[in-house]
Amino acid sequence: MSYSHKFKLIDGQGIYTSLKNIKGARYDNKAKYYERLVGAEMFNRTIWGCSRAELQRFAAEAILHSRGTVLDIGCGGLAQTAMLYSTTSNHCTLFDRSLEMLKIAQSRLLGEKGVLPSHIGLLQGDAFDLPFANNTFDTICSFGTIHLFDNKQDFVNEILRVLKKGGRFYCYTMTGEKIIGRVFMSLFRTIGEFGKVLSERQNLALFDNEQLQVQSYRVGSVLFIYGQKIY
Secondary structure, eight states: OOOTTTSEEEETTTEEEOOSSOOOOTTGGGHHHHHHHHTOHHHIIIIISOOHHHHHHHHHHHHTSOOSEEEEETOTTOTTTHHHHHHOOSEEEEEESOHHHHHHHHHHHHTTTTSOOTTEEEEEOOTTSOSSOTTOEEEEEEESOGGGOSOHHHHHHHHHHHEEEEEEEEEEEEOSSSHHHHHHHHHHHTTTSSOOOOOHHHHHHTTOOTTEEEEEEEETTEEEEEEEEOO
16 A cells, blocks of 8 residues: 555655654563563563463454444564454554664564565554544454553543544453552653553543543553444
């Protein structure tokens, strides 16, 4: 998928940017380490009390069982989702602030053929100032991103702005419901790796909006939130 009509190509294999000044994210130098960590089954089960299979099952609902255009905000290196994006026929925009994360995602998608799937676009940008008009996407995903920010409500509001009426959203985020996850996030918050730690109830309050029909469930410390923008 080409964005050459609107965004600047910064990589010959299909990574574009919507930023005026291209610069790396502060966690670019940690991207490879972070990807190995989040892709490890033991890490997910021990810290979050949730298996990779459960994370992937939820992501599959958004990526494989939806129709139309898909936006994944904070896509990272696709540790849990690369195969899903390679399989779907939906037009998908994979969006992240980190250029290094997008390069990791790109390498996973290139696979053996060495060609980026034509239905996939990789775009660098600011999640709090999405470079899209209101009501653009049929489906929006945010897998493990909300907990990274202090200004969580602004992030959720921006998701809803670019989601079409009738469109569906799929988010999961880490909560402080279990002590090991709460301690882990609190420690990493001191070095700027996590935002304010919220409970399940506090996270759900971010989606308390009359525009939305919302459902949720929790596995361990991971809260899965999904639903529809009804108007």
